[in-house]
Structures are given as C-alpha cells and as structure tokens.
Amino acid sequence: xxxxxxxxxxxxxxxxxxxxxxxxxxxxxxxxxxxxxxxxxxxxxxxxxxxxxxxxx
Numbered sequence: 643x644x645x646x647x648x649x650x651x652x653x654x655x656x657x658x659x660x661x662x663x664x665x666x667x668x669x670x671x672x673x674x675x676x677x678x679x680x681x682x683x684x685x686x687x688x689x690x691x692x693x694x695x696x697x698x699x
C-alpha cells in the first residue's frame with residue numbers, strides 16, 4: 643500500500659504474519675491512502691493505526 647493509492651471497500655489492504663499464520667486486513671470503505679503508518683517488518687499491536695485514508699463514498 644502506498645500513499646495516493648486507491649483502495650476499494652472489502653479488498654485486502656494488509657497481511658499480518660505471526661508465527662507463520664497470516665491475518666488479512668481489509669479496507670472498510672473505498673478511498674485514497676493519505677498515510678502509511680507502518681513498514682514491512684514492523685511489529686504491530688492491537689489497536690495500532692496501520693494507515694490513514696480519505697473515504698470516498
């Protein structure tokens with residue numbers, strides 16, 4: 643996911659990997675990515691913001 647990219651509702655936005663188990667995070671709404679708050683390899687916590695985007699619709 644990159645800044646400026648368009649995301650469609652219910653499409654895969656991120657894949658989180660923990661102990662060889664993948665968890666898929668889907669975009670809740672159609673919109674444009676404004677900021678990506680994590681990098682590949684970062685450790686994330688429950689409730690952490692992964693990206694910010696402007697909803698379009």
